[in-house]
Amino acid sequence: MDLGQLVDGEAVFSLNAAELCCIARIGSLPGEVKVIMKIAQVAPLVESVPPLLYGGTERIASYLTEELVRLGHDVTLFASGDSITSAELVTCSPRALRLDPTVRDIVPHFLLMIDKVRERAEEFDVLHFHIELFHFPLFRSLAARTLTTLHGRQDLSDLKPFYSRFGEMPLISISDDQRKPLPHANFVATIHHGIPVDQHAPSFKQGSYLAFLGRISPEKRPDRAIRIARAAGIQLKIAAKVDRVDEDYFRNEILPLIDGTDMEFIGEINERDKTKFLGEAAALLFPVDWPEPFGLVMIEAMACGTPVLAFRRGSVPEVIDDGITGNVVESEQEAIAALPAILSYDRRAVRQRFEERFTATRMAEDYVSAYRQSLRTRTSGGKTRSIRPRRHGLNGGTGITQVSIEEPRLALFKSGADSEVPI
Numbered sequence: 001m002d003l004g005q006l007v008d009g010e011a012v013f014s015l016n017a018a019e020l021c022c023i024a025r026i027g028s029l030p031g032e033v034k035v036i037m038k039i040a041q042v043a044p045l046v047e048s049v050p051p052l053l054y055g056g057t058e059r060i061a062s063y064l065t066e067e068l069v070r071l072g073h074d075v076t077l078f079a080s081g082d083s084i085t086s087a088e089l090v091t092c093s094p095r096a097l098r099l100d101p102t103v104r105d106i107v108p109h110f111l112l113m114i115d116k117v118r119e120r121a122e123e124f125d126v127l128h129f130h131i132e133l134f135h136f137p138l139f140r141s142l143a144a145r146t147l148t149t150l151h152g153r154q155d156l157s158d159l160k161p162f163y164s165r166f167g168e169m170p171l172i173s174i175s176d177d178q179r180k181p182l183p184h185a186n187f188v189a190t191i192h193h194g195i196p197v198d199q200h201a202p203s204f205k206q207g208s209y210l211a212f213l214g215r216i217s218p219e220k221r222p223d224r225a226i227r228i229a230r231a232a233g234i235q236l237k238i239a240a241k242v243d244r245v246d247e248d249y250f251r252n253e254i255l256p257l258i259d260g261t262d263m264e265f266i267g268e269i270n271e272r273d274k275t276k277f278l279g280e281a282a283a284l285l286f287p288v289d290w291p292e293p294f295g296l297v298m299i300e301a302m303a304c305g306t307p308v309l310a311f312r313r314g315s316v317p318e319v320i321d322d323g324i325t326g327n328v329v330e331s332e333q334e335a336i337a338a339l340p341a342i343l344s345y346d347r348r349a350v351r352q353r354f355e356e357r358f359t360a361t362r363m364a365e366d367y368v369s370a371y372r373q374s375l376r377t378r379t380s381g382g383k384t385r386s387i388r389p390r391r392h393g394l395n396g397g398t399g400i401t402q403v404s405i406e407e408p409r410l411a412l413f414k415s416g417a418d419s420e421v422p423i
Helices: 056-070 107-119 136-145 159-165 222-232 244-257 271-279 296-303 332-342 347-357 360-380
Strands: 002-007 010-015 020-026 033-036 038-042 074-079 088-091 126-129 146-149 171-173 187-190 209-215 236-241 263-265 281-286 308-311 326-329 386-389 400-403
Touching: 038 056, 038 107, 056 074, 056 296, 056 360, 074 107, 107 136, 126 136, 126 360, 136 146, 136 360, 146 360, 187 360, 209 222, 209 271, 209 296, 222 236, 222 244, 222 263, 222 281, 222 332, 236 271, 271 281, 271 296, 281 296, 281 332, 296 308, 296 347, 308 332, 326 332
Parallel strands: 038 074, 038 126, 074 088, 126 146, 146 171, 171 187, 187 386, 209 236, 209 281, 236 263, 281 308, 308 326
Antiparallel strands: 002 010, 010 020, 020 033, 386 400
């Protein structure tokens, strides 16, 4: 790295090996240098960023973008035109595709966005994608400049040959469990989601009902939630969207179970209503029956001080601190038996553990560490090291640790390296 001229208190660093240019501002302490990166965030177009209602991926893209801007980075967001951001917004569709009745096929819109990103690719130090696989063929030659966070399930057999073909594309998993079906894919980090610490005001009063929040679908198992609540004799409120593909399931399997008194269907709610809905609940039921990649609603409940009763699927054991923020169960019978204890959990302890593990600031700092590692790897020609989450104690922490991937089987059991990677 060559130091260029100092202009208006800013030192320009030229990263010639990677043909990059980063700006480093001199910090308030003697000798302190803060590296400022030019970062592209590429979000799905199905919902706005942030979404008006449901949309976990777009919500995380928004939280990350805003936190990176707050940290001083130069961020450009590629998203729908109705998105709201403090970063530079590049409009890639007039509005969220799900809300546009004229849209019949989302693929052309995504390809047009990818072409826009490709045209401007040389402007950025890091190209961070949140659109799963769409961009891989076009960005293969720029793989070292990209990071792709996978937000969906990865246990489908169609994916294995794809990741094998594009093994040079660096990937971020959102839980350790998510990456299990793809042991040989190029995962360079696991970074758990986070939300702004002030997004949801906590309530420390005992709630009066059980909550189910998210999406009506067979894999989310609202039928389980209804049976558990009914057996416990506690009212259940369901705030969830129904996608077109799940309308028959909702009409035939779920609606007959809802009587409007002890079982109430509210429908899709916005972020403001979500705080009240979760904060006034005694517990969140999360009875999923699929390999849940993360489960954003679990940490949203924790932010409100509300404990979570969840089934042991996918990421659930990574997210819940059993006995503190909730309980992980194997069956409906276990869930019914666990409810009385969960209703007496210390809601302040639930909120405290959220603040220690799942804030947007922690998430953004983890991503910055991954970006710095990417820059260092490109300029030094070194091998990528994997960054994986560390379970937090009461003292919190950075949320990630590094392990070598030269011996991938042993790497799962190594930790302890400094997570901050200087350029």
